[in-house]
Amino acid sequence: MDETPQPRWMIVANVVRWRRYGDGGQELRPGTKAYRGGARVFVVDTYPGTGHEDVTTVGQARNTGHWITIDMPSRHLHTCRARLVHAPAVLRRAEKLGVAAHTEECARERAASLERLAALYRREAHPGIPHPGGCLCHECLSGGPGPVS
Structure with a gap:
């Protein structure tokens, strides 16, 4: 009989509702290919120093609702x-x-660090290129640093 694993502290995040995409980030796409915008995902591992901070996530797939494990750029995550x-x-x-497994304190520190890095990588994804009119990206919707002019 398969026993239930013990609870553990992890980083939980949400997928950005809209992300800039395409040539110069002038197109908008909802969520990611694998996850719906706003979906809750669990970050089980990070790969610091890769230039775009890839993370391994577990969440429910956009189309099927089945649990999946994928690597994705942290810039597509928030909160x-x-x-x-x-x-x-x-x-x-x-x-x-x-x-x-992480302790509660370690998980909190890593979550705060990942939140800062994700925001930085979102800003750096299309440097110096203005946001499209009516932009719905995370920075524009959350009142963050805002569009680069």
């Missing part, structure tokens, strides 16, 4: 926070990947 995760599907996938 990173530390949470004690109880979801067996997420915990099993994290264990299968061999990811070490």
Whole structure:
């Protein structure tokens, strides 16, 4: 009989509702190819120093709702926070990947760091190029640093 894994502290984030895409970031796409905009994902691993901070996430797929594990750029995430995760599907996938468990303090620090880096990478994705008219990207919607003129 398969027993339920023990809860563990993880980083939880949401996928940006809209992201800039295409030549000069002048097009907008909802969410990502794998996740709907606003979807909650669990960050199980990070790859610092890659230039765009890739993260391994577990979440429910856009089209099927099945649990998936994918690597994605952190710039597509926002509202990173530390949470004690109880979801067996997420915990099993994290264990299968061999990811070490975090303490609450470590998870909070990593979530704050990831939030800062994700915002930085979103700003750097299309440097010096103005946002399209009526832009719905995360920075424009959240009242962040705003469009680059």
